[in-house]
Amino acid sequence: MSGNTLIWAHDDMLGPHQPPFRATPEAPCVVVLDPAVVAARLYGLKRLVFVTECALALPNLRLRKGETVAQVLAVADELGCARVATVTTPCPQLSGFMDALAGRIELERMAPDPFVIPRRKLDLKRFMRFWKKVEDVAFLPTHRQG
Amino acid sequence: MADGQRDAADKSDPAGGPLPARFADRAALADFLAEAFPEAAARDGRLAGTEGGRAAAEACLAAVDPMAYGRTRNHLDGAVTRLSPYIRHGVLSLAEVRDRALALVDKPGEARKLIFELAWRDYWRRVYAEIGEAGVWTDREPYKTGWAATDYARELPAEIPAGETGLVCIDSFAEELAETGYLHNHARMYVAAYVVHWRRVAWQAGAAWFLLHLLDGDPASNNLSWQWVASTFGSKPYIWNRENLEKYSDGRFCRVCPHYGRCPFEGSYAALAAHLFPYRGAEA
Numbered sequence: 001m002s003g004n005t006l007i008w009a010h011d012d013m014l015g016p017h018q019p020p021f022r023a024t025p026e027a028p029c030v031v032v033l034d035p036a037v038v039a040a041r042l043y044g045l046k047r048l049v050f051v052t053e054c055a056l057a058l059p060n061l062r063l064r065k066g067e068t069v070a071q072v073l074a075v076a077d078e079l080g081c082a083r084v085a086t087v088t089t090p091c092p093q094l095s096g097f098m099d100a101l102a103g104r105i106e107l108e109r110m111a112p113d114p115f116v117i118p119r120r121k122l123d124l125k126r127f128m129r130f131w132k133k134v135e136d137v138a139f140l141p142t143h144r145q146g
Numbered sequence: 147m148a149d150g151q152r153d154a155a156d157k158s159d160p161a162g163g164p165l166p167a168r169f170a171d172r173a174a175l176a177d178f179l180a181e182a183f184p185e186a187a188a189r190d191g192r193l194a195g196t197e198g199g200r201a202a203a204e205a206c207l208a209a210v211d212p213m214a215y216g217r218t219r220n221h222l223d224g225a226v227t228r229l230s231p232y233i234r235h236g237v238l239s240l241a242e243v244r245d246r247a248l249a250l251v252d253k254p255g256e257a258r259k260l261i262f263e264l265a266w267r268d269y270w271r272r273v274y275a276e277i278g279e280a281g282v283w284t285d286r287e288p289y290k291t292g293w294a295a296t297d298y299a300r301e302l303p304a305e306i307p308a309g310e311t312g313l314v315c316i317d318s319f320a321e322e323l324a325e326t327g328y329l330h331n332h333a334r335m336y337v338a339a340y341v342v343h344w345r346r347v348a349w350q351a352g353a354a355w356f357l358l359h360l361l362d363g364d365p366a367s368n369n370l371s372w373q374w375v376a377s378t379f380g381s382k383p384y385i386w387n388r389e390n391l392e393k394y395s396d397g398r399f400c401r402v403c404p405h406y407g408r409c410p411f412e413g414s415y416a417a418l419a420a421h422l423f424p425y426r427g428a429e430a
């Protein structure tokens with residue numbers, strides 16, 4: 001399976017313990033430094049250096065510059081990968097890239113590791129309302145969540 | 147830049163394509179990125195000391211002390227973790243940090259403060275997932291300051307990011323932000339309150355300034371925290387006074403400030419609120 005998978009590690013998942021890396025540890029991975037993301041997120045040089053250092057520490061990395069979707073597809077093509085795996089994010093720009101990719105190649109969107117798996121319906125109106133609903137599970141280690 | 151890297155850069159298509167995956171050192175990486183992304187370098191051309199990557203993140207995680215954190219986190223020199231850039235970019239997960247904190251204490255309650263703060267980030271992310279990019283840039287609610295949104299200036303006065311207000315505390319924080327890409331949470335609150343309530347500048351202008359410099363800059367935690375300070379996502383505006391700053395900084399700014407004793411942060415909370423929010427009704 002991993003021989004066939006390319007991990008697209010975007011800005012919100014630049015760590016080697018993210019779910020796709022655990023699922024396919026041998027898989028190549030691509031990080032794209034996309035001028036559209038750099039502009040939208042207002043990155044300056046110090047941020048760009050930090051982000052790139054995180055990327056450079058990832059296993060089996062292909063670092064690219066350019067438009068995210070085109071670059072991910074180009075690397076998948078180059079390496080003969082029929083499938084891309086990534087992690088979902090609330091960032092609409094990155095989610096938009098995922099939607100565009102999904103129309104072009106098989107895309108697996110994995111959930112990030114949750115901080116809490118709430119046992120009650122959440123109320124996001126104010127932090128303290130949220131906290132009251134998750135306080136019991138927030139103090140449980142990950143293996144006791146869920 | 148080493149010759150090999152120069153070759154790789156020259157051969158790469160300026161519109162996009164492969165970049166080298168190895169650099170001789172940090173300076174070579176920074177030079178390369180400044181050339182490849184001139185707009186980013188023009189926005190902010192400085193470098194911060196904080197190193198990216200999992201090894202650096204693990205070193206930072208290994209130094210976490212949840213009990214000391216609980217006792218001292220409000221102090222500017224307190225035992226805060228500085229994990230935020232790694233968490234922001236998914237190099238570490240909130241769950242991993244929580245699990246590590248729990249492993250270091252006898253009873254989960256001893257890690258309470260740290261886990262509580264981690265939950266703030268989870269909360270802001272969940273709100274962001276619901277309201278989206280446009281949502282985090284829009285006032286969630288009206289200001290509770292007695293001022294209308296239109297009373298707030300849209301632009302940040304240049305002397306604030308330049309560190310030239312003459313107020314030693316605010317100028318020091320501005321310099322630290324630009325220099326390191328990091329500010330302690332309390333310093334972020336002090337600066338945000340100064341921008342929004344003392345200078346009556348719309349929180350969006352301050353939020354954009356922070357995003358330009360923070361290594362942990364995040365549309366959820368940053369913008370929604372600015373809104374919390376401003377009172378557009380909270381029930382009242384956050385303000386502070388000189389006494390509070392002195393307590394949590396051991397007076398290091400005030401001691402050398404020419405405005406000491408007559409600075410804009412002088413006075414009780416009630417007196418400052420009455421001065422800053424003259425049109426607000428009686429305190430709820």
Ligand SMILES: Cc1cc2nc3c(=O)[nH]c(=O)nc-3n(C[C@H](O)[C@H](O)[C@H](O)COP(=O)(O)OP(=O)(O)OC[C@H]3O[C@@H](n4cnc5c(N)ncnc54)[C@H](O)[C@@H]3O)c2cc1C
Pocket residue numbers: 219225226227228229230231233234263264266267268270329330331332334335338356360362363364365367368369371372375
């Ligand atoms: C005006 C303003 C802007 C902010 N902008 C950002 C931002 O862009 N990105 C960001 O990650 N945080 C932001 N924060 C929240 C907080 O200040 C930082 O997360 C914290 O200071 C980072 O330093 P630390 O890692 O040493 O934190 P610690 O106190 O050691 O906390 C550990 C971790 O918990 C999380 N955390 C702690 N406090 C908060 C909080 N109040 N809100 C959300 N998460 C928290 C962070 O992930 C942090 O790394 C902002 C706060 C304010 C008041």
